[in-house]
Amino acid sequence: QVQLHESGPGVVEPSQTLSLTCSVSGDSISTGDSFWSWIRQPPGKGLEWIGYVHSTGRANYNPSLQSRLLISVDTLTNQFSLKLNSLTAADTAIYYCARVSGGATTPWGQGTLVTVSS
Amino acid sequence: SYELTQPPSLSVSPGQTARITCSGDALSRQYCFWYQQKPGQAPVLMMSKDTERPAGTPERFSGSSSGTTVTLTITGVQAEDEADYYCQSVDIGGTFWMFGGGTKLAVL
Numbered sequence: 001q002v003q004l005h006e007s008g009p010g011v012v013e014p015s016q017t018l019s020l021t022c023s024v025s026g027d028s029i030s031t032g033d034s035f036w037s038w039i040r041q042p043p044g045k046g047l048e049w050i051g052y053v054h055s056t057g058r059a060n061y062n063p064s065l066q067s068r069l070l071i072s073v074d075t076l077t078n079q080f081s082l083k084l085n086s087l088t089a090a091d092t093a094i095y096y097c098a099r100v101s102g103g104a105t106t107p108w109g110q111g112t113l114v115t116v117s118s
Numbered sequence: 119s120y121e122l123t124q125p126p127s128l129s130v131s132p133g134q135t136a137r138i139t140c141s142g143d144a145l146s147r148q149y150c151f152w153y154q155q156k157p158g159q160a161p162v163l164m165m166s167k168d169t170e171r172p173a174g175t176p177e178r179f180s181g182s183s184s185g186t187t188v189t190l191t192i193t194g195v196q197a198e199d200e201a202d203y204y205c206q207s208v209d210i211g212g213t214f215w216m217f218g219g220g221t222k223l224a225v226l
Contacts, residue, residue, distance in 0.1 A: 047206075
């Protein structure tokens with residue numbers, strides 16, 4: 001059974017960089033048909049696709065975040081990561097990592113709340 | 119920019135049928151996926167590629183597609199179906215993914 005788990009700081013100061021890691025168990029991140037995705041959800045609001053990465057390192061980003069975003073993959077540790085810079089309060093959200101296979105986003109990690117605050 | 123449009127809310131009585139729509143120009147050419155999210159929980163895939171029910175999704179959930187609108191139907195709604203439902207698809211070019219704004223289903 002595939003499981004994903006997000007880790008990272010709960011609070012980040014404005015203008016700083018957010019770094020999150022997603023640890024994958026029960027499946028190899030190198031599985032050719034899968035993509036590995038980040039999604040976020042501001043408190044009380046809807047879901048926003050952030051971007052995804054393939055095991056080859058090829059990534060695709062939400063155009064609204066592209067200039068501040070880097071998603072990378074580490075096949076040795078079976079993890080993938082997100083770095084989002086120049087944070088503002090608008091980046092406060094629950095951040096989810098998930099696997100995408102055949103277009104379907106499943107399963108999802110439990111999510112981690114990131115608050116941008118000084 | 120491309121968008122997926124969902125009704126913000128829907129209320130039904132137990133045992134009735136709930137139909138949640140998702141509209142977007144690309145849906146005539148791209149698949150739609152549906153997710154259920156209950157308070158404090160991560161979203162869960164409920165319907166795949168417009169009409170395919172993943173293992174674990176109750177049979178009362180079904181999907182359909184017509185033109186640029188995709189519909190998630192819950193026949194015989196139960197109290198446990200009260201949740202937020204999100205559709206997800208990609209743009210016509212298949213490059214950029216997106217979610218609909220979500221529909222809050224209330225079972226009254």
